[in-house]
Amino acid sequence: MSAPWPVQGAAVAAPLKYLAGYPPELLSQVRAAIAAGRLGPALAQRYPERHEVRSERALYDYVSAIKSEFLRQAEPLAKVAWDPKLHVIRNALGTHTAVSRVQGGKLKAKREIRIAALFKEAPAAFLRMIVVHELAHLRQREHDRAFYALCCHMEPAYHQLEFDLRAWLTLRELAPDEAARPA
Structure with a gap:
């Protein structure tokens, strides 16, 4: 009996x-798991x-709680928002920006974090991973050691979560029905 979520051979290749x-x-191994219909159930x-976390206020509170636990001395966040266009337009899952404004004779920078709206439907661990990633940019600009x-200090399983998130995104692209299937 074939799986109820067909994946074309060309798509897996x-x-x-x-x-x-x-x-x-x-x-x-990832390709084989997708073709056999095992990746979605394994991730679920x-x-x-x-x-x-559905609203922007809830997202702000969620990010602020993690920030206050690990990055108390970092600059405050002016805005945290869901961005429905982020993944499609900028090919990113989250962004961290500093919006500069002149106030009197000083230049003020306000920090903003935007999270791709697809994380509204993602597992909780994946949302935490992307939030940790963007918060780490408050201290470290580059993706270096x-x-x-x-990131690993804030989330010890960071690297595993990043890989699993990438597998989940791949599954969403190649077999969207399987990625949406609940456990």
Whole structure:
């Protein structure tokens, strides 16, 4: 009996853009799991918890709680928002920006974090991972060793979550019905 979520062979053979840079052996395992219909259920079993962060106010409170736990001395956040166009337009899942304004004789920078709206439907662990990533940019601009050390300090399973998030995004692109399936 075939799986209720067919995945075309050509789609599974397509480049896995979210997983670029990972070893070919790992990519072949991901392709095999997608083709067999095992990746969606595995991710749903590993990350069954959904979050309740739906509004911009709830997102601001969620991000502020993590920031106050790990980055108390960092500059305050002026805005935290869901961005429905972020993933499509900028090919990013979250952004951290500093909006500069002249106030009197001084230049003031207000920090903003925008999170792709697709995380409203993502497992709670994936939302936490992307928030940790964007908060780490408050201290470290570049994706270097210090940046990833800070991410791992805030979320010890950061690297596993990043890989699983990339697998989930790949699944959403190649087999959207399987990615949306609850546990």
